[in-house]
Amino acid sequence: MEKKLSNKVAVITGGSAGIGLATAKLFAAEGAKVVITGRKLDALNNAAKEIGHGAIAVQADSSNLLDLERLYKTVNEKFGKIDVLIANAAVYILSPLANFTEEQFDKQSNINFKGTFFTIQKALNYLNDEASIILLSSIANTKAMPGHSSYSATKAAIRSMGRSFAVELLPRKIRVNVMTPGPIDTDVLDQVTSTKEEASSMKAGMAQFTPVKRLGKPEEIAAGLLYLASDDSKFMLGAELILDGGIMSL
Numbered sequence: 001m002e003k004k005l006s007n008k009v010a011v012i013t014g015g016s017a018g019i020g021l022a023t024a025k026l027f028a029a030e031g032a033k034v035v036i037t038g039r040k041l042d043a044l045n046n047a048a049k050e051i052g053h054g055a056i057a058v059q060a061d062s063s064n065l066l067d068l069e070r071l072y073k074t075v076n077e078k079f080g081k082i083d084v085l086i087a088n089a090a091v092y093i094l095s096p097l098a099n100f101t102e103e104q105f106d107k108q109s110n111i112n113f114k115g116t117f118f119t120i121q122k123a124l125n126y127l128n129d130e131a132s133i134i135l136l137s138s139i140a141n142t143k144a145m146p147g148h149s150s151y152s153a154t155k156a157a158i159r160s161m162g163r164s165f166a167v168e169l170l171p172r173k174i175r176v177n178v179m180t181p182g183p184i185d186t187d188v189l190d191q192v193t194s195t196k197e198e199a200s201s202m203k204a205g206m207a208q209f210t211p212v213k214r215l216g217k218p219e220e221i222a223a224g225l226l227y228l229a230s231d232d233s234k235f236m237l238g239a240e241l242i243l244d245g246g247i248m249s250l
């Protein structure tokens with residue numbers, strides 16, 4: 001069967017773990033030349049090996065504009081122009097409104113909101129016309145949950161940018177869409193819990209919260225991202241694909 005991303009150049013920020021890593025593996029298996037980013041070098045190198053198919057890793061912090069410029073120059077030198085860009089890197093910082101610090105707010109905004117904005121802006125000269133861009137949001141972009149106000153606002157900003165970028169990039173036939181996952185079984189909860197037991201119990205609570213009574217798998221989000229990245233979704237732009245086990249509708 002023909003591969004969906006044969007010879008396409010795909011950049012996935014935050015590709016060393018979770019959804020980004022599952023997506024990198026799927027895209028590479030579908031014929032893409034994959035580039036992943038992240039801040040931790042060891043994790044990146046291990047991920048690149050796991051992905052195989054000649055995937056490369058570039059250490060780059062999405063909130064750092066110089067890192068983004070270096071990333072795109074490297075991709076261009078190595079593989080040429082970009083066909084698929086997944087702005088996936090984000091952090092998950094939760095705390096009650098009363099306790100949220102300025103430092104936490106700045107970190108989350110810088111990576112999730114500013115980072116996503118400049119991940120796209122700095123890529124503009126390196127994207128092929130007709131490229132596909134996908135921004136990772138979350139059901140938190142509309143669903144209110146305690147402790148989530150800062151995270152949710154960054155994800156609502158990302159949903160909004162998906163529409164604005166889509167209209168601005170229409171003349172180049174570059175499609176921009178947003179992926180909106182519900183709770184997915186990754187290590188993201190390690191950022192908001194102090195022990196593995198606490199993370200497991202939080203995951204169990206989230207699973208009960210979904211109509212399907214389970215967390216989503218990173219591979220299920222990767223499959224949706226493949227649809228958005230490939231020509232199968234040619235008629236879709238400025239839109240949102242919600243993969244949430246039914247939370248938002250049931």
Ligand SMILES: NC(=O)c1ccc[n+]([C@@H]2O[C@H](COP(=O)([O-])OP(=O)(O)OC[C@H]3O[C@@H](n4cnc5c(N)ncnc54)[C@H](OP(=O)(O)O)[C@@H]3O)[C@@H](O)[C@H]2O)c1
Pocket residue numbers: 013014015016017018019020037038039040041043060061062063087088089090091111115136137138139180181182183184185186187188
């Ligand atoms: N898991 C969920 O339940 C869920 C639900 C809804 C939406 N999402 C969204 O889906 C995306 C992926 O989530 P995930 O669960 O796969 O997260 P994850 O397992 O925590 O992985 C996050 C990835 O992003 C990288 N990263 C974090 N900050 C970065 C930065 N400043 N620059 C570059 N890379 C950075 C991490 O590597 P380093 O730490 O080495 O930088 C890692 O590779 C995020 O946008 C998240 O908000 C997740």
